[in-house]
Amino acid sequence: MKIEKVGVVGCGLMGHGIVQIAAQGGHEVIALDLDSGALDKGIARIEKSLAKLASKAVEKGRQSEEEAQAWVRDVRARITPSTDIESLRDRDLVVEAIVENLEIKKKLFAELGEKVQAEGILASNTSSFPIGEMAEASGRPSRFVGLHFFNPVQLMRLVEVVRTEATDEDVFAAARAFGEACGKTPVACKDTPGFIVNRLLVPYMVEAIEMLDRGDASKEDIDTAMQLGCGYPMGPLTLTDYVGLDTTLFILEGWTERYPDEPAFRVPASLRQKVNEGKLGRKTGEGYYSWQGDKKS
Numbered sequence: 540m541k542i543e544k545v546g547v548v549g550c551g552l553m554g555h556g557i558v559q560i561a562a563q564g565g566h567e568v569i570a571l572d573l574d575s576g577a578l579d580k581g582i583a584r585i586e587k588s589l590a591k592l593a594s595k596a597v598e599k600g601r602q603s604e605e606e607a608q609a610w611v612r613d614v615r616a617r618i619t620p621s622t623d624i625e626s627l628r629d630r631d632l633v634v635e636a637i638v639e640n641l642e643i644k645k646k647l648f649a650e651l652g653e654k655v656q657a658e659g660i661l662a663s664n665t666s667s668f669p670i671g672e673m674a675e676a677s678g679r680p681s682r683f684v685g686l687h688f689f690n691p692v693q694l695m696r697l698v699e700v701v702r703t704e705a706t707d708e709d710v711f712a713a714a715r716a717f718g719e720a721c722g723k724t725p726v727a728c729k730d731t732p733g734f735i736v737n738r739l740l741v742p743y744m745v746e747a748i749e750m751l752d753r754g755d756a757s758k759e760d761i762d763t764a765m766q767l768g769c770g771y772p773m774g775p776l777t778l779t780d781y782v783g784l785d786t787t788l789f790i791l792e793g794w795t796e797r798y799p800d801e802p803a804f805r806v807p808a809s810l811r812q813k814v815n816e817g818k819l820g821r822k823t824g825e826g827y828y829s830w831q832g833d834k835k836s
């Protein structure tokens with residue numbers, strides 16, 4: 540099965556990026572959001588990003604000005620904004636990138652399961668919920684996968700393709716091929732908490748926070764150690780500030796509730812306290828560091 544017609548539900552931070560890379564990959568894409576303001580904003584971000592890519596291609600001599608402009612027009616022409624779920628009926632694939640709330644996602648998938656053509660594949664971009672639960676809610680678990688892209692979608696090269704016990708082999712293969720057509724490198728994951736990346740990354744962030752809380756080392760030294768000792772682009776505490784302390788706490792609380800016996804899943808005291816104080820990381824100007832734009836202290 541070849542995926543040609545794509546729908547993306549949710550045109551926020553992740554959704555607009557998925558719309559863009561799918562269109563760049565040659566797919567015909569419907570970008571859907573229930574909030575028309577959010578939809579307009581998402582489309583504007585795509586247009587800005589395409590213009591930037593085009594001017595870079597000209598600058599580097601890869602394309603002439605006319606070729607670059609024609610490319611932007613072609614990609615943009617493949618994107619149709621919509622606020623009507625009925626427009627998704629004929630889609631080969633619908634990727635969900637709405638708010639991280641399981642009940643709202645399940646409700647959406649029940650509706651998509653009824654409306655999208657029977658052969659259509661449904662996918663969720665969730666970072667923390669079990670794919671199997673949404674697959675069940677959709678009424679078509681064999682045609683359901685996780686497609687977990689990374690932020691910023693246009694730049695990050697990975698997509699985790701998640702299959703449940705019920706996912707058909709051809710559905711999984713088609714989802715993988717879609718990821719490749721979007722210019723990403725797919726990795727296969729089972730439906731386990733955090734898939735591959737977050738299952739390794741979040742407990743690592745927890746260890747770093749607890750190391751700081753115990754006073755074993757300063758935040759600067761913990762970060763420098765992982766940057767220079769392991770070659771990571773940023774240390775774990777800087778990373779936590781970038782991800783957002785609220786997002787990190789949300790993921791951890793979901794996991795500790797679902798998997799109370801897993802010792803790697805626990806909430807460090809300072810994380811909860813800072814979130815209670817509204818210190819959510821870079822976006823609020825304070826987390827484990829104080830931030831002024833990109834400068835931290």
Ligand SMILES: NC(=O)c1ccc[n+]([C@@H]2O[C@H](COP(=O)([O-])OP(=O)(O)OC[C@H]3O[C@@H](n4cnc5c(N)ncnc54)[C@H](O)[C@@H]3O)[C@@H](O)[C@H]2O)c1
Pocket residue numbers: 548549550551552553554571572573574577578635636637638639640643647664665666667687688689690
């Ligand atoms: N932010 C990240 O770094 C990141 C990374 C990977 C995966 N994710 C996952 O991607 C998903 C989206 O996250 P985001 O950061 O883009 O959120 P966001 O808040 O930026 O965007 C969500 C969009 O969905 C729309 N929406 C909400 N409910 C809807 C509905 N029922 N129908 C249609 N549109 C609806 C909202 O209007 C909003 O525009 C979440 O599941 C999140 O866990 C996020």
